[in-house]
Amino acid sequence: MMKRARLTIRDLAQAAGVSVGTASNAMALKPSVSVDLRDRVMRAAAEIGYSPNALAAGLRRQSTRTIGLCIPNFANPFFSDLAQQFNIAVEQAGYDVLIVETRENAGHERKMIDALYSRQVDGICIVPTAGWQGAHVYEVPLIVVDRIRQTEPLPSVAMDNAAAVVMAFDALHALGHRNIWMVVNSGALWNSTLRVEGFRRAAQSHGLSDQVHVVDTSMDPQEIAAELGRALEQGSPSAILSANGLATLGTLRALQVAGLSAPRDVSLLAIDDAVWMDVLRPSISVVRQPVADIAAAAWAMMVNLLSGTEVGTRHVELLPTLILRESTGELRSPRPRYGTTG
Amino acid sequence: MMKRARLTIRDLAQAAGVSVGTASNAMALKPSVSVDLRDRVMRAAAEIGYSPNALAAGLRRQSTRTIGLCIPNFANPFFSDLAQQFNIAVEQAGYDVLIVETRENAGHERKMIDALYSRQVDGICIVPTAGWQGAHVYEVPLIVVDRIRQTEPLPSVAMDNAAAVVMAFDALHALGHRNIWMVVNSGALWNSTLRVEGFRRAAQSHGLSDQVHVVDTSMDPQEIAAELGRALEQGSPSAILSANGLATLGTLRALQVAGLSAPRDVSLLAIDDAVWMDVLRPSISVVRQPVADIAAAAWAMMVNLLSGTEVGTRHVELLPTLILRESTGELRSPRPRYGTTG
DNA sequence: TTGTAGGCGTTATCAC
DNA sequence: GTGATAACGCCTACAA
Numbered sequence: 001m002m003k004r005a006r007l008t009i010r011d012l013a014q015a016a017g018v019s020v021g022t023a024s025n026a027m028a029l030k031p032s033v034s035v036d037l038r039d040r041v042m043r044a045a046a047e048i049g050y051s052p053n054a055l056a057a058g059l060r061r062q063s064t065r066t067i068g069l070c071i072p073n074f075a076n077p078f079f080s081d082l083a084q085q086f087n088i089a090v091e092q093a094g095y096d097v098l099i100v101e102t103r104e105n106a107g108h109e110r111k112m113i114d115a116l117y118s119r120q121v122d123g124i125c126i127v128p129t130a131g132w133q134g135a136h137v138y139e140v141p142l143i144v145v146d147r148i149r150q151t152e153p154l155p156s157v158a159m160d161n162a163a164a165v166v167m168a169f170d171a172l173h174a175l176g177h178r179n180i181w182m183v184v185n186s187g188a189l190w191n192s193t194l195r196v197e198g199f200r201r202a203a204q205s206h207g208l209s210d211q212v213h214v215v216d217t218s219m220d221p222q223e224i225a226a227e228l229g230r231a232l233e234q235g236s237p238s239a240i241l242s243a244n245g246l247a248t249l250g251t252l253r254a255l256q257v258a259g260l261s262a263p264r265d266v267s268l269l270a271i272d273d274a275v276w277m278d279v280l281r282p283s284i285s286v287v288r289q290p291v292a293d294i295a296a297a298a299w300a301m302m303v304n305l306l307s308g309t310e311v312g313t314r315h316v317e318l319l320p321t322l323i324l325r326e327s328t329g330e331l332r333s334p335r336p337r338y339g340t341t342g
Numbered sequence: 343m344m345k346r347a348r349l350t351i352r353d354l355a356q357a358a359g360v361s362v363g364t365a366s367n368a369m370a371l372k373p374s375v376s377v378d379l380r381d382r383v384m385r386a387a388a389e390i391g392y393s394p395n396a397l398a399a400g401l402r403r404q405s406t407r408t409i410g411l412c413i414p415n416f417a418n419p420f421f422s423d424l425a426q427q428f429n430i431a432v433e434q435a436g437y438d439v440l441i442v443e444t445r446e447n448a449g450h451e452r453k454m455i456d457a458l459y460s461r462q463v464d465g466i467c468i469v470p471t472a473g474w475q476g477a478h479v480y481e482v483p484l485i486v487v488d489r490i491r492q493t494e495p496l497p498s499v500a501m502d503n504a505a506a507v508v509m510a511f512d513a514l515h516a517l518g519h520r521n522i523w524m525v526v527n528s529g530a531l532w533n534s535t536l537r538v539e540g541f542r543r544a545a546q547s548h549g550l551s552d553q554v555h556v557v558d559t560s561m562d563p564q565e566i567a568a569e570l571g572r573a574l575e576q577g578s579p580s581a582i583l584s585a586n587g588l589a590t591l592g593t594l595r596a597l598q599v600a601g602l603s604a605p606r607d608v609s610l611l612a613i614d615d616a617v618w619m620d621v622l623r624p625s626i627s628v629v630r631q632p633v634a635d636i637a638a639a640a641w642a643m644m645v646n647l648l649s650g651t652e653v654g655t656r657h658v659e660l661l662p663t664l665i666l667r668e669s670t671g672e673l674r675s676p677r678p679r680y681g682t683t684g
Numbered sequence: 685t686t687g688t689a690g691g692c693g694t695t696a697t698c699a700c
Numbered sequence: 701g702t703g704a705t706a707a708c709g710c711c712t713a714c715a716a
Contacts, residue, residue: 056709398693
């Protein structure tokens, strides 16, 4: 093969001995063109190395068959998983995905959305940053994933955060734990707010509102560790629930510094799974997000929006899975409870 | 704001009270248009919510100012870091990046490259899969990253694998270790092959060829663990060097199963860092890839290729960093050495 | 079933 | 410094 100028559909038509219209229809698998002729065109395309120009096609068709996916951070396993699963779901439908990273920065997020829009994507799925200003009105469907907001009337898909926390709390409670802390880095994220709310409600429903404590800090694992460390000097929970991957990292660090080991000194249960959590010793018990389901639901919702069906379901919440590993155990030496009345 | 039809540059020109040509030039920051007029156009654009159509621009300009990045797997921290860093480097130059995932599958890889090409990217950076058949000749610059191959005469950027292994070996040797194993999952990847070669050479240079052992398995951490587990029943290294992130995961699992703890029973040094390796107890000593440098070098090389400068440097190898943490320690109870002569 | 003309939104090339 | 016009490659009518 030789390096040569880019081939157009005219070259293809000529090579296949048909008109451009036929060539176009053949490549698009239109039923209006006979099978053997289509094969001839396909073969010719492979022969001469023809590659269609998606720019020209999209321009003409006024649709790129492309969906934009906006995630905060590639490095976070939850988001990279989400990207992977969404990719798979979308590709199966013959669409393409454009993945962009906002780096938790609202300004950059805005730029990336503009870039997607400029590329004429047919729809956008977004995990918004804390500074997200809402959708400046584009005329493409937009779905919010994971970080849902009460204030935005946009269609959304996420794990049922309240249910996840209740599931976690109940699991710890069943193991005998009463003095339970939650470590969270809420920032301005609704997501974490929902988890904290769920936590408090779960505690309340068990009549444990007083023995429960929330350590809320920034997004940085180091700071989380420091904050939790300080709290651990003044009290000692029998179980800790970390609200997400970052919080789990910070919690682990704090526990080490404090010389506490799980599950002996304290049980640890984390929301959000990661590969290493199963390898770590002790392996970390987790509430795992239904990532594939979230991706599939987001895509399903997008399909509806694209077809203009405007179905009823505008908010989907999926249930997580509890995976008990080594970091959680039964309460060993239950101390006398005090102060359950205040 | 209201939902409305997509605005074209004609709408912008009209709103700004200029001709389309001027509007175009103004948006492109051409010096031929006066500053205040440019501002007027910009303001009008913001006012009416004009967003340029990248498809049309790319079609006409015959250049999309877009680079494709092809990585095997979002979930691998090395690749997600690479994507992030490459993104940053490219964006600073005013280009865009299209990131696609090949899922370690040559067929899918081929599809994704075709998709990038169809989107008229100006260049492609790729971390090839094991089944990569080489570049079917496209007329855009292509740079191979990380997984370089002797057989392909393509420009490439990667860590200096041999140097990385030598660095690791020397570090272990300096700690008194002689009976050193390497755990690797080569598959058909040149990368791993290079690391194994480097390992053997390093051993040789220390006159340790006989005390050195390579455990080579598949890409699956479970299998790696199993394979290493079997090997550990028959011999006991004083130090283990894992060749990449996956191998490290497998090694950790195998060590747990065997009841070996680092650095007491065996020292562990890993190639490829990850966030959790610094949180794990013991934290894992690593040879960290110069990810940002690799990304920057790849982009720099791409810039040269794009400008047609065709500079001399076609293969860049960057040096890694050694980070000694807790998993490595001095050899405690040195056993008598035997068999150093064969 | 096949061939042909027109236009998608933009930029580059011209005259002014 | 500014305004009209052609062309980028493709798809979709419509005519044959």
